[in-house]
Amino acid sequence: MKILVNTLFALDIGTRSVVGIVLEEYDDSFHIIDLISKEHKERSMIDGQIHNILSVASIIQEIKQELEQHHGKLQHVSVAAAGRSLKTAEGSITIDISERSLISTEDINRLELSAVQNAQQTLLTSDELKEDDHYYCVGYSVLHYKLNGEEIGSLIDQKGKEATVEVIATFLPRVVVESLLAALKRADLEMEALTLEPIAAINVLIPPSMRRLNIALVDIGAGTSDIAIANENTVTAYGMVPVAGDEVTETLSSHYLLDFPLAEQMKRQIASQETLTFHDILGFEQEIPAEEVIDVIRPAVQRLAISISEEIRRLNNGTSPQAVMIVGGGSLTPTLSKELSVQLELPENRVAIRSLDALTGVTLNDTIEASPALVTPIGIAIAAKRAPIHYMSITVNEQDIRLFELKEMTVGDALLAAHVTARQLYGKPGLALTVKLNGRWVTIPGEHGSSTTILLNGREASTKDRIRNQDVIELDFGMDGKDAEAAVKDLVDGPASIHFHLDGLAVTVDSEVLLNGQVASIDTMVSDRDELIVRQANTLGAAIEKVYSIQHPKVSAESFSVKWNGSNHILKHRPSKYLVDGREITHQYIIQDGDIIETRSPEHLSIKEIADELEIILEARADVMFNTEPVSIKKQRTAVFINGQLADHAYQVQPEDQVEFKSVSDAPIIFSDIFSFTDFSLPTNSASAYRLLRNGESIRFNEPIFGGDRLEIQFE
Known part of the structure; x- marks a missing residue:
């Protein structure tokens, strides 16, 4: 015996006619119990598209009423659409x-x-x-x-x-x-x-x-x-x-x-x-x-x-x-x-x-x-x-949206059907600013846009919230972010200005700024594709250089005239000791805002100190092992003349002295130089054979040697 499962009502709304059908669904079959076909009274549909909704609805209503006379109230219907623009x-x-x-x-x-x-x-x-x-x-x-x-x-x-x-x-x-x-x-x-x-x-x-x-x-x-x-x-x-x-x-x-x-x-x-x-x-x-x-x-x-x-x-x-x-x-x-x-x-x-x-x-x-x-x-x-x-009707910002119904439809599904993209849920970020800082491109991002507020039936919701038929979704779109803007000081790592005291005098040192080749202030606003060179005076050495430029009274006095490679160099008489809270600091010390720095100035400078300042090599040195004994080999590179006279490297230079450095030799230290710094001498017996070794390998007298080498003379 067949068991009736359901009674179905369907409409085929065609270009020429509308067909209404009522059928019974059984376990494994269908039985058509009634069918009515009516033609449109005018050309209310063309190529599958309804052109006159009222006329088509009138035909549907007639078919529905005739079928209802025999089969009772019909409220739900299955329909098909022609494949226009499929x-x-x-x-x-x-x-x-x-x-x-x-x-x-x-x-x-x-x-x-x-x-x-x-x-x-x-x-x-x-x-x-x-x-x-x-x-x-x-x-x-x-x-x-x-x-x-x-x-x-x-x-x-x-x-x-x-x-x-x-x-x-x-x-x-x-x-x-x-x-x-x-x-x-x-x-x-x-x-x-x-x-x-x-x-x-x-x-x-x-x-x-x-x-x-x-x-x-x-x-x-x-x-x-x-x-x-x-x-x-x-x-x-x-x-x-x-x-x-x-x-x-x-x-x-x-x-x-x-x-x-x-x-x-x-x-x-x-x-x-x-x-x-x-x-x-x-x-x-x-x-x-x-x-x-x-x-x-x-x-x-x-x-x-x-x-x-x-x-x-x-x-x-x-x-x-x-x-x-x-x-x-x-x-x-x-x-x-x-x-x-x-x-x-x-x-x-x-x-x-x-x-x-x-x-x-x-x-x-x-x-x-x-x-x-x-x-x-x-x-x-x-x-x-x-x-x-199955479709549900949702309103998104006063726009009617229909989406086919899965088990759990969400706000996100409705937004997708309404063509609201993920990008529209956030305001656009502001335009970024790109600046070349000290040879490296730096990007300053624009402000983030604010997020869109989603209201589901008047209550704040997220894209994950479930929706039901006839729900109303309102979107308050987020604001776009502001374009990026920055001053020079905003781009510098660390403080753009340093405030400290030097020997009781308040000193402010700004970074040196070149904007597109022109001197600028740290407060200058930059534009996209600007090129910046910023030299920060945040170390003691750099800050003291700045202090000279503003004529600090404690450190701008005497100077030394130094001649090197045919050119004159003026060497400032700089303090050799700097103290912060009684603690000695070097030129590499990073000055902190509010530091109190004291100077201790010597009366003289040694030749070695001047050479170090000018990065002049006075002598080359190699510490080696010779026949198991340590030996220090020194070779003069630069001669020093004070007021025209050859001077020792330990000489203390006076402010009025004229110092001249002359290059003597740049020849490397070679094996034969070892004999000038040891008591070793080769045998006079010409019959004696020997080998010169450096780090276990053969070497000649005129080949260079280096610090850390192991030198030997082996007799055979």
Whole structure:
């Protein structure tokens, strides 16, 4: 005994007519109990797009009321949309199931919808869409189920490490879906589920067991021809062309001067009557043989066949499929199936019109006449049940947004659907400032922008908060950050000015600043790409140099005239000792703000101190080991003359002395120099043989030696 599971109501809102269907769902089958079809009273839909919402809603209302007389109140309906401006995207989701119990049907549904959401994110971030484009998901098909990376027929009750679902999802422009929803709302109906017309048809005509074959399904309506491709056990592509039966009707209307509805009626009679009788718009009656009418429409049928064939090949990687199934009212157009076989280079028996008798698991009430036009309406109800897309309505900044409903939808999902990007959730950072400081490029970042405040139904929320149908989201967008700005002193590590006391005198020493080659202050504001040279006087030595430039009375007195390499150098008489808190400091001491420094000045400077100041080498020295004895070897590099007289290095220079340094030699210290600093002498016996060694290796008398060398003379 069959058990009734549910009663379903579906609508196929087409370009030429609207079909309402009520069917009963049983455990493993469906039974069509009622079906009503009504044509639009005017051309309120063109190429699958609603142009007159009021007119379409009126037809829907009529069908709803007639069905309600026999089946009670109808409030929820499943609908399908034509594939006008169709976009497709693939998505996948992988989850860890190693710690989970057996996978249920509900788990798989959630996985499929998560994969669809990933496909939507892929589409929204693709280059295909402009910033103001809005697309809604209208259906999907599963490409593959995978367990631990391997394809599997079903995930139900499976155990493993990870489960994967891959889908192909279809998306339509917002205007197509919104107009459909508006018409339903005016007819006092709520959309329970949404699907795409070719998805609806393929679900009932091509079951999974048949999808290993390369088959194209074409749903030819009045305004659009929707296409689905099956191959390798899955649905591989969806597409559409905006031409269908109306192209043929318009040809008849133009050729015979007929009103459009009359031309449509005439088209339907071609296959059933030998002679067609009609009145044109001028009132003249005409009788035309059906064969002549077929010749008139043949070019339009050929154009339609060419458009459909080209799209089939494009979706099928440039090749023709093994077979083509055509459904929908437009499939009955005379010679269309034959023209399709010609264009696709297929035998005529590989392109076939399919009707309700091809459906498995579906039975009809005896009062319903089977027709290819009814395949899609029945498929809508079944497809919406098997792979439903449920939508919720959310308002984002007074903009109505509809997004398909997963188990737990969040504010972030709504923002994604409203095309609010992550960047918009924060104000833009200010422009950075790039400056070349002492040869190195330094970047000063601009201020960070403030974050956007999100209000969910008037309360502050985050992107992770859950949302429900009819929720209202308001965004108070964050402010952009200020552009970076900086003075010279902001770029210097450490203080740009140092304040200290030297021998009781308050001293302030600023860093030396060159901005683009010009002297500048530490308070000068810099601009982008400026070049800065900053010399900081933060060591004692550098600060004292600055003090000389401001004529500090304690340290600017006598000087020494020194001659070196033919040039005169003035050497200031500098203090040799500096004290902070009684502790002696060196020139490398880092001065701290507030330091109190005292100086202790000697009366004389030694030659060595002057040489060190000018970085003059007075003598070269090498400490070596000679035959196990330490020896210090010295070699004069520079001679010193005081007031024209050769002087010893220990001489104490007076302020009035004239000091001259003369380079004597830059020859290296060699092995033979050792004998000037030891008592060793070579034997006079010419018969004695010997070897000179440096660090165990042979060496000659005139080869250089260095500090740390081990020198030996071995006799043989």
